[in-house]
Amino acid sequence: MKKYIKINKKDNVGVALCFISKGENVEIDGKKIEIKEDIKKGHKFSIETIESGKNIIKYGMPIGHSLKKIELGEWIHTHNLKTNLSDLDTYSYSNLNDFDLEKNKSRKVKVYSRKNNKIGIRNELWIVPTVGCVNGVGENIINEFKKRFDVSSLDGLNIFKHNYGCSQLGEDHINTRTILQNIVKHPNAGGVLVLGLGCENNQVKEFKETLGEYDSTRVRFLIAQDVEDEIEDGIKLLKELYDNILSEERVEKEFGELVIGLECGGSDGFSGITANPLVGEFSDYLVEHNGTTILTEVPEMFGAETLLMERCVTENVFNKTVDMVNNFKKYFISYDQCIYENPSPGNKEGGITTLEDKSLGCTQKSGISKVQDVLKYGEVVKERGLILLEAPGNDLVATTALGAAGSHIVLFTTGRGTPYGGFIPTVKISTNSELAKKKPKWIDFDAGKLLNEDVTMKNLADEFIDYIVDVVEGKKTNNELNNFKEIAIFKNGVTL
The missing domain is CATH 3.40.50 (Rossmann fold)
Incomplete structure (x- = not known):
């Protein structure tokens, strides 16, 4: 195995592929370089003398500038290299020519086909809480469901717990609702139970109204405060979803x-x-x-x-x-x-x-x-x-x-x-x-x-x-x- 790599021909640094000891000699571009200090694996060392303030080049691009003169074979890191970047920059549009991608043989994959023509690679059953207050409720529903039914045919049975859904304003509230809605409609789920509490900002009613198009056979809703036994009601709804997805089979797609x-x-x-x-x-x-x-x-x-x-x-x-x-x-x-x-x-x-x-x-x-x-x-x-x-x-x-x-x-x-x-x-x-x-x-x-x-x-x-x-x-x-x-x-x- 080589001890170093020079990634781009423009680079003025090498990268150690293994530990290189002080005093060792390496040869780069026909030039012998004595390593001035121990270089840990993955770290950089100079392959030419770099004056103070000059750019350090890696991947053919500047990664910062030298804080002092760096001699040939010296270790380069936070002690002698600083970023070139500033806060805000302006940019101009310059469309490059297309790159040629290597043509490869097409292939098929076996996946689940959903009613909206999207594909899923898993057939899982999920609980998505609208608010963190019902995380424990959802967990208990899943634990009890596993005791009563064989879930080995499912690719997964999970609740995706989070801390939000209440006491949030403006963009935070919208972001929480949007991300959760996107998860509910994700095609890797064969079925999803949306579990709410009832008094949270992220109300199930508004959640459902703003959800957009969704497959009603794949999604159920439960508000814990509205029922006498949220665990039993949750299990009942999960069982409906479970029965619906048992017949799902993979099909061939591009x-x-x-x-x-x-x-x-x-x-x-x-x-x-x-x-x-x-x-x-x-x-x-x-x-x-x-x-x-x-x-x-x-x-x-x-x-x-x-x-x-x-x-x-x-x-x-x-x-x-x-x-x-x-x-x-x-x-x-x-x-x-x-x-x-x-x-x-x-x-x-x-x-x-x-x-x-x-x-x-x-x-x-x-x-x-x-x-x-x-x-x-x-x-x-x-x-x-x-x-x-x-x-x-x-x-x-x-x-x-x-x-x-x-x-x-x-x-x-x-x-x-x-x-x-x-x-x-x-x-x-x-x-x-x-x-x-x-x-x-x-x-x-x-x-x-x-x-x-x-x-x-x-x-x-x-x-x-x-x-x-x-x-x-x-x-x-x-x-x-x-x-x-x-x-x-x-x-x-x-x-x-």
């Missing part, structure tokens, strides 16, 4: 019917080298087959947003992208928070130094496809192709937003590891093999294999596509096996 969310968390120095580029390959493959991928986590686009803007299919989409980015920056500013101090302690420990460093790696999940549309938080996907979604970088909030926008699955790349999962299958893709070996009950796919010289991107991408087809057709992800299924809703305003 691979391009899928909607896949793209996300990352706990990045390390390999995120932009292995897992994110692999997901980018998959995104391009799905888009090329008329499918849809959704990229979110707006703060993790800062510093790489122009790369996405250059790929916007029209000037209108470009303007929506600019608004999405600048509105999120204004959100930071409104709370007197620094926009560009995003990398977490875990990111920094793994070798990520600045937000540009993180973002240039993160946006590789989108591949090279054109951006077809931009969604506001809570909106459902309408176009096919690569879509951008307004949502924060918080793992749970972003995953929920992706699912609520219509994603059947979320592809989640990570260099640090996390056990959590959303209300839809959440595929954890490790950036390094050590994490995959250490946490086999968390990690679903090891992209760290790309660091082995005998593993090509093409071969691993083919393996990954096969794995995703298996998940689509029923293979459970680790978050499903562990029954780690959660939702989180974005909150900005006052709580009464």
